[in-house]
Amino acid sequence: MASVVQIENLRKEFGKVRALDGVSFEIQEGEWIAIMGPSGSGKTTLINILGGLDTPTSGRALVDGVDVGRLDEDGLTRFRAEKIGFVFQQFHLVSYLTALENVMLAQYFHSTTDESEARQALDRVGLGDRIEHLPAQLSGGEQQRVAVARALINHPKLVLADEPTGNLDEANEKIVLDLLRDLHADGRTILMVTHAASIGSLADRRIDFSHGHLVPQPASLSSHSR
Amino acid sequence: MFWRVVFQLLRGSRARLTVAILALVSGAAVISGLLNLDFGVEYQLTQQFRTLGANVVIAPTATPSVPESTLTNSALMDENAIMPQVKQVATANVSFAPFAYVIAQVGGTQVVAVGTWLDQLHNLNPTWKMDGQWISSRAAASQCLVGRNAAKQLHLTTGDSLVLHYLARTSQCKISGIIDSGAVDDNQVFLSLDSLQALADLPGKMSVVQLSVNGTPSRIGATVDRLRSALPQLQVHPIREVTEAEGALLSRIRLLIISMVILILVLTALCVLATMAALAMERRADVGLMKALGGSIARIVTFFVAEVGLLGAVGGLVGAVLGVGLSYWMGLRVFGTAVAPQWQIFPITIILMTLVAMAGAWPLRMLGKVKPAIILRGE
Numbered sequence: 206m207a208s209v210v211q212i213e214n215l216r217k218e219f220g221k222v223r224a225l226d227g228v229s230f231e232i233q234e235g236e237w238i239a240i241m242g243p244s245g246s247g248k249t250t251l252i253n254i255l256g257g258l259d260t261p262t263s264g265r266a267l268v269d270g271v272d273v274g275r276l277d278e279d280g281l282t283r284f285r286a287e288k289i290g291f292v293f294q295q296f297h298l299v300s301y302l303t304a305l306e307n308v309m310l311a312q313y314f315h316s317t318t319d320e321s322e323a324r325q326a327l328d329r330v331g332l333g334d335r336i337e338h339l340p341a342q343l344s345g346g347e348q349q350r351v352a353v354a355r356a357l358i359n360h361p362k363l364v365l366a367d368e369p370t371g372n373l374d375e376a377n378e379k380i381v382l383d384l385l386r387d388l389h390a391d392g393r394t395i396l397m398v399t400h401a402a403s404i405g406s407l408a409d410r411r412i413d414f415s416h417g418h419l420v421p422q423p424a425s426l427s428s429h430s431r
Numbered sequence: 432m433f434w435r436v437v438f439q440l441l442r443g444s445r446a447r448l449t450v451a452i453l454a455l456v457s458g459a460a461v462i463s464g465l466l467n468l469d470f471g472v473e474y475q476l477t478q479q480f481r482t483l484g485a486n487v488v489i490a491p492t493a494t495p496s497v498p499e500s501t502l503t504n505s506a507l508m509d510e511n512a513i514m515p516q517v518k519q520v521a522t523a524n525v526s527f528a529p530f531a532y533v534i535a536q537v538g539g540t541q542v543v544a545v546g547t548w549l550d551q552l553h554n555l556n557p558t559w560k561m562d563g564q565w566i567s568s569r570a571a572a573s574q575c576l577v578g579r580n581a582a583k584q585l586h587l588t589t590g591d592s593l594v595l596h597y598l599a600r601t602s603q604c605k606i607s608g609i610i611d612s613g614a615v616d617d618n619q620v621f622l623s624l625d626s627l628q629a630l631a632d633l634p635g636k637m638s639v640v641q642l643s644v645n646g647t648p649s650r651i652g653a654t655v656d657r658l659r660s661a662l663p664q665l666q667v668h669p670i671r672e673v674t675e676a677e678g679a680l681l682s683r684i685r686l687l688i689i690s691m692v693i694l695i696l697v698l699t700a701l702c703v704l705a706t707m708a709a710l711a712m713e714r715r716a717d718v719g720l721m722k723a724l725g726g727s728i729a730r731i732v733t734f735f736v737a738e739v740g741l742l743g744a745v746g747g748l749v750g751a752v753l754g755v756g757l758s759y760w761m762g763l764r765v766f767g768t769a770v771a772p773q774w775q776i777f778p779i780t781i782i783l784m785t786l787v788a789m790a791g792a793w794p795l796r797m798l799g800k801v802k803p804a805i806i807l808r809g810e
Contacts, residue, residue, distance in 0.1 A: 258723060258804040279727065286725020293807060297720045301443025302436065309432050314726040318432040355724075 208267075209234045209362055209394045210255060215264035217250050217417075224250040226417040227264070232363075232396065237389040239405035240398045242414030248398045249367060251414070255396065256289045256365050257281040269362040286315045290356030294368035296348040298340040304351045305336040308358050315359040326354040330384055346377025353384050357393075364388065366397040370404060382407060437737045444710060451706040451739075451791070452746050455784050458699030459750020462692050463780040464757035469688045471762060471770035484556050485641035487655055489517065490666045507531075507636040510624070513662065517640055520657045524645035526554035529637040531627050535595040535602075535620075537585050543619040544595055546627020546637075552576070555643050556612065563589035563608025570623045575604035578617035582609045593620065595630060602630040648681070696787055703791025707739065711794045718798045719806025728799045735795045743788030747781035754780065 210232035217225040225247045232238050240248045253259035254266050257273055260281075266273045269288055276284055291297075298307045308323040327336050330350035332343075340348050349369060356364055366385065370378040382404065389395055389409075397408060405411050413420035441448060491508050510529055521527055528551035535544040549566040553559070566574050577587055587593060587606055595602045604622055611617065628634050642658075644651045651669055658667040714735075721731045755772045762770030 253804045256723070258807070282722070282725055282727045284725075285723060289725075291723055295807075297716075297723075297807060299717055299720060301439045306432075306435055306439065310436065310721070310726075311724050313432040313436075314721070314724050314730065359725075 207234050208232065209236075209269055210396070211265070211267040212251075212255075213265040213267075215251075215254065215266055216262045217247070217254060217259070218262045223417050225254075225261070228417070228419055229264075230412060230419065232394060234394055235389075235392045236410060237385070237395045237408040238397065239408035239411045240396060240414065241400070241402070241405050241411055242420070245416075246414035247417040248414050250417075252365050252367050252396070252398055255363065256291060257284040286311075286359065288362045290359065290361035290364045292349070292352050292356050292364065292366040292369045294371040296340070296345070296352050296372070298348055298351055298355075300340050303337050303339055304332055304343065304347075304354075307340070307351055308355045311355045311358050323354075323358060326358050327351065330354045331380070344377065346373050346380055349373060349377065349381050350384065353381065353388075357388065362394065364393055364395045366395060368398055368400070371400070378404075433734070433737070436734050437741065440734060440738045441741070444713070447706060447710055447713075448742060451703045451788070452742055454699050454702035454706075455743060455746025455788060456750045456753070458695050458702075458787065459747045459780050459784045460753035460757060461695050461750075462783060463751040463754025463776050464761065465688045465691055465695075465754075466779060467755050467758035467773050467776050468761055468770055469685060470773040470776070471758065484558075485643050486651060486670050487642040487644055487658070488666075488668060488670060489513070489640040489642070489658065489662060490638070492664070492666055507633065507638060508640075508665065510635045510637045513637075513640065513665070516661045517642070517658070520654065520661050521642065522654075525642055525654065526551055526645075527640060527642040528552070528555060529624055530639050530641055531624060531631070531633075531637045533597050533627065533631050535597045535630065537593065537595060537620075540585060542581050542585070542595075544597070544627060544630070545619050545621045546624040546630075547621060549574070549576070549621065549623055552621060555641060556616075558612075559616070560611040561608045562611070563606070566607050570625045572623055572626050573604055574607045575620060575622040575626075576608050576610050577606050577621070578619045579609055579611045580617040581620055582606075595620070595622070597630045598632075600630050600632060602626050696783065699784075700787045700791045703739070703788055704793060707792045708794035711797055714795075714798065715801050716806050718801045719803040722801065723803040723807060732795065732799065735792065735798070736789065739788040739792040739795075740785050743785035744781050746788070747784030748777070750784065751777045751780040 208231045212231070213229050215225050215228045216223065228247070228251065240251065242248050250259065254261050254273060255268055257276065261274045264274075268284070271284060271288065273281070273284065299310065302310060304327055305320070305323055308326055309318045309320065312318045312323060324333070324336060327333055330353050332347060332350055332354070335343060335347060340351070343351065349372075353369075369385070370381050373381060385395060385397065386407065395408075397404075399405050489508075491506055514529060517527055528548040531546040533544050534541055536542070548569045549571055550569045553561075553565045563576075566576065568574070575593055577585075577593065582588065589606055589608055591606050593604050593606055602622065604626065610621070624637065628636060642654075644654045646654075655667055655669050718731055722728070755776060758770045759772070
């Protein structure tokens with residue numbers, strides 16, 4: 206199986222603070238990885254670098270063979286549009302666009318829009334009857350499902366989910382996790398940040414962070430069966 | 432998708448954008464009104480000044496422009512040689528007539544007798560008041576007009592018979608009307624040029640030609656130049672008091688209007704700028720998200736540029752309609768006649784307002800510096 210993500214001795218410094226300090230690991234295509242660790246351990250910094258939202262201070266972060274640290278502003282923009290699908294804890298939908306338009310916006314930035322494909326994506330997350338609703342007219346769980354549909358619409362190589370169920374109640378959490386499970390079954394590569402061990406246990410593999418370092422895992426904890 | 436986003440942007444921010452569109456409509460209304468007035472004022476002023484009478488005089492060299500002395504051969508022009516050339520140069524907007532003068536006697540009282548084309552007298556002097564009838568026949572030998580003061584002095588009224596004596600000759604006519612010009616013309620009597628030439632025994636002779644050239648000062652100047660070329664042996668000169676006053680007034684009004692337009696453009700841009708600065712702050716999160724989704728800053732900013740451009744164009748169009756109505760009303764108040772809509776006002780106002788809206792959208796440039804990672808963290 207080919208590596209989708211290769212991280213080699215990755216460092217990120219914010220002034221005197223080292224958010225990531227020599228991190229190295231790989232993610233294979235189709236893997237579902239749970240990144241865990243306390244606040245300030247460097248999880249979100251890692252997600253931001255892999256998503257092309259930030260650049261490393263040193264080291265390499267390759268996604269689908271692209272060294273993110275070597276891309277200029279335009280290159281990062283294209284990288285985000287073509288390789289990455291984001292799912293955020295706060296959903297981050299454009300408030301004045303409908304569910305359908307939020308999905309189509311990602312298509313627009315990628316290449317061209319295809320309304321029928323966007324409708325299918327919303328159908329797939331169970332929102333076929335809510336496509337003309339604005340985010341304010343949707344529940345938190347529904348908004349996160351729109352975000353999932355948006356993340357997948359351009360068939361990204363890597364789905365980055367930062368606490369995707371952090372703002373959801375139990376019922377909606379289950380719906381979103383079921384969606385992620387389906388995506389994983391379809392062969393998507395998912396990197397998910399979570400605080401909850403129960404959610405982390407759903408992933409193929411768990412990577413723990415502490416103070417910018419990887420925490421070595423006992424062999425029995427580093428891998429779960431689906 | 433592009434226009435879907437733009438329209439949703441407009442819908443989503445309608446409360447805040449209402450302030451900007453009100454500023455743009457108000458600015459456009461005043462600007463288009465002033466510009467319409469500026470285009471129309473030249474025509475209106477020209478019409479107003481033409482009512483003051485002739486503005487160009489053709490006279491023999493070294494003679495007064497409006498001689499009031501007795502006719503003598505040395506100070507005269509040949510009507511048959513000059514008038515065809517004047518007619519050739521004069522366009523449809525030029526009224527003109529030959530004039531000849533003698534000091535005749537009426538019952539022992541001296542009076543200035545003026546021979547002219549009687550049918551052109553009203554065209555040359557549209558503000559003269561008439562008690563009686565204007566004469567429609569150019570060479571009506573049996574009819575004449577009398578100035579108000581002359582009629583009073585000679586105890587004449589409309590319908591009376593007037594007998595003029597000059598040297599040993601006599602001319603008789605019936606008074607069609609009494610003229611009130613408010614000027615020296617009120618002391619004169621007006622008869623056909625043929626009648627005066629017969630009275631003076633100088634057939635085919637005239638003293639001056641008066642012209643009323645309808646148009647701007649530059650157009651009057653062009654007519655004068657053409658007449659000078661056609662009649663090099665004669666003096667052709669504009670009556671400067673009229674043409675210069677017209678030119679000066681036009682320049683002052685135009686300067687005032689342009690100053691006002693610039694001031695309003697700046698004020699409108701400032702108002703839009705204040706609104707857009709607040710909007711830019713509100714939209715930082717959306718821009719950060721769009722960047723995270725792979726939107727280039729050029730594509731994202733295009734949404735906002737289209738949004739303000741659309742606002743400017745719509746504000747310009749609505750304002751232009753209101754402004755033309757405003758200038759119609761102002762025309763009625765200032766000139767007593769409506770200023771007709773000038774259709775070029777619409778594209779000019781729309782373009783100006785679009786540019787002003789774009790200038791006012793300057794704060795949106797700060798959105799280019801938004802860092803998506805920071806925005807998505809909620810900072």
